[in-house]
Amino acid sequence: MQMISDFLAIGGYSGFIWTAYGAVTVVLVGLLIVSLRKLRTTSAEVAALEANSPRRRRNNTDNKDATS
């Protein structure tokens, strides 16, 4: 009987503990995934814009980036 009640006591706590750790994992990993995805879509957007403007003197802008 004692064993069962001990188990239930820990079981009662483990619900809180695992929920806490689960929430931390979901939020921190979720933020990482969202951030990585956003980086990927934004990079793709920039690449598409660059491909879209062949008349832009790309070398010129690159030089400006490196010296300003």
Added chain:
Amino acid sequence: MIQQYANPARFNRLAATLMPWFAWPAGVLIAVGLYFALFNSPPDYQQGDTVRIMYVHVPSAWMALFVYTSMAISSAVGLIWKHPLAHLSAQAAAPIGACFTFVCLLTGSLWGKPMWGTWWVWDARLTSVLILFFLYLGFMALQNAFDDPARGERSAAILAIIGFINVPIIKFSVDWWNTLHQPASVVKISGPAIHSSMLIPLFVMGVGFTLYFCALLLLRMKTLMLARRARGMSMAQLHQQASE
């Protein structure tokens, strides 16, 4: 000297160099910290196993304050010296800080229910951390509230600086008011009142979370720079189309 990193190309190079030094140790330290926190640290003599929530709750709380402080400093640098990366850094940090604060409140609630018998009380510590969470949300909302991104940046920066007053209030709330939340046991003048078997995993998690923040901050700053570039380019293309 710091001005030279205002250059996007240089910043990207620096970020690319630093990133693995943040990201990998962050993963390793958090994994080691979790192992200690869940398997290799003793239950508390009063709180039993629920003390294990501390290993995620306390580092999240540290990060909530640390990230806000970094945001307030970046905002001040952005307003005073107009360093182009400063506002960007504050903008990149805000969602990370908001997530840490949210996690801190949630895990605190999950710790409070079994130990205090309540999910939430309006005591000074809990309330001031909730205000911190709203400051993060307010910062993000204000930033996007203007058509002109520069105005949004400035307004949000002012909010971040004013809101900084809340940081010492949170830290000392447990001393200034009678709170249900316990007072500090790690960062205090007389030294930590906590055994090394708990202190070490706590610090491992703390350093792991800090490195996670640094890696994510660089990643998000890079994204914001690219987004700015995309905005500039699409505007230039529109101008070009209009002039043709």
